[in-house]
Amino acid sequence: MVHSDNSATTNNNTILGNQSLEAIPEQLSELTGITVEESERIMESWLGNRQLDLRTSVLFDQEVLSRLRSLRVALLVVDFQNDFVDGSLKIGDGDAGQEPSSAITPLNELLQLSSWDLVVYTKDWHPHNHISFLSQAHNSDRVMDEKDENKTLGFFDSVQFLKPIKTEQVLYPDHCIQKSWGSDIHPEIYIADNAEYIMKGVDPYLDSYSAFNDNNGRSKTELEDLLRRENIDAVVIAGLAYDICVRFTCLDAVKQNFLAAVIPECSAGLTKKGIEESEMAFKKQGVAMISKDEARGITEGGFLPREWVQRIVKK
Incomplete structure (x- = not known):
């Protein structure tokens, strides 16, 4: 007592x-x-x-x-794009067996609520010669470490590029090329009125898993500035892939001093290992893992994650 x-x-x-x-x-x-x-x-x-x-x-x-x-809360939908749902880089093909289509209905229920202070959709938005594409790995404008250059590479291999920017990169099928069908938000996803859009992965030589900045931390997207401008205190995050772009967006949100929560049932992950590692990181960094109904409670009243409460109390 x-x-x-x-x-x-x-x-x-x-x-x-x-x-x-x-x-x-x-x-x-x-x-x-x-x-x-x-x-x-x-x-x-x-x-x-x-x-x-x-x-x-x-x-x-x-x-x-x-x-x-008085918390102002944004709903952030990460990369729910055609190529990740049923295109060249289908999340459902991963060993986690999580189909993005299963997340659409619960996510749409949340997107149709008018009580969010802000709704943001992010999009992978790659140039045709992006560093993450296996098809572009040996282009003359980039240099790989010799040990990677001389081996046969496949999808999901990790390599080290030395030039023009030193970076470690996982190689994927071509995906989410700017202005292509694959880069479009999936047509079954509800588009909220007055929503904002953030493009990421636009630099040909750097990938950007997080919706806040590139993987090397050299440049940031417009997301943080948008959230600050709208006086957002907390972000509720869902989308694709749960263990890659959703994960790094959640962790960067905490680094930027936003309260953060993720909705697993409104997301889909690629690998079992990646999902396990992501959820360990969420627990360690204070990212709340919540249900769809709890997310509704955040914006309509009656629920706030204990991680948020504890963080505010500690301040």
Whole structure:
């Protein structure tokens, strides 16, 4: 239980506005969906050596409850493009056996909600000679490490390019070439009104798994600036591939100090190993893994991930 300071209470029931001090954990529970008991533990953690009294209760409301009530949240749909659904780089062909088509219905349910503060679609947007294409690996404008240059290469092999930019690169089939059918958002995906679009992977010599920046961290997309301009605090992320572009987008969101959550049922992953590694990274970095219904609760009220609450409390 949260301990209150009797000097600031009358029969343990000092009134804060229309709410008693003891009602504060109930407010946190109602706002987040976390149990009252866990809400009490969260508040005790925030209090530290301080006592719960009128001053600290007002401070908790200002620093935690008010912040949680006023969060601006974006829904970010990563690379749900034709080539990844049923084109040249079908995610469903991976050993994880996760079909992107299974994610479309739950994702569309969320996209049709008008309560998001912002909806963003990202697109892989590669030039025809992109560094990630196996077909372009031996082009004269790039130099591979000798050990890679002299071996027979196949799809999903990893190689080291030395020039024009030193970078490690997995080689894929040609995919998501700019203005091609494969680069289009899949036609079954609902397009929200007033949505924004972010193109990534536009540099011929660098790949960009993350929707925030390229794999070498040399340049960034417009995503962070867009989120800052719209005063977004948190991003809820879904799309393709769960263990590649969704993963790196989630982790970079946290690095950029956004609250982040990912929706596995609205995504699809390529490999079992990649999915396992991604979810370990999510847990380590505080990316909440949530259901479609929990995502709805974030934007319509009644649910917030405990990872978000804990991060705000620690601030």
